Amino acid sequence: MNNFGKIAALAAMVILSACGNRGTLEPPKGQSLPPAVYGEAEKPSGEELITPSTQAQPERSDELLRRSEKRQDDKFDLPPPG
Numbered sequence: 001m002n003n004f005g006k007i008a009a010l011a012a013m014v015i016l017s018a019c020g021n022r023g024t025l026e027p028p029k030g031q032s033l034p035p036a037v038y039g040e041a042e043k044p045s046g047e048e049l050i051t052p053s054t055q056a057q058p059e060r061s062d063e064l065l066r067r068s069e070k071r072q073d074d075k076f077d078l079p080p081p082g
Helices: 003-020 046-050
Strands: none
Touching: none
16 A cells, blocks of 8 residues: 555544544533523523524425316516517
């Protein structure tokens, strides 16, 4: 194995070793989590802060077209000017 291959293998091992962190999320030393949202009694946890809302990750609609229907006339669907 040449030097480039050794360096590439070492870099891959270092990168992959950083992927396994599964501990609880905590703020850096000397800092705290953001304050509670106005009207809430307690601060959100680290896990709650990184969980996407339904607005950020909407549900998928798998409604299938059951039968062919004629499109309704759209008065705003105008041809290009010119």
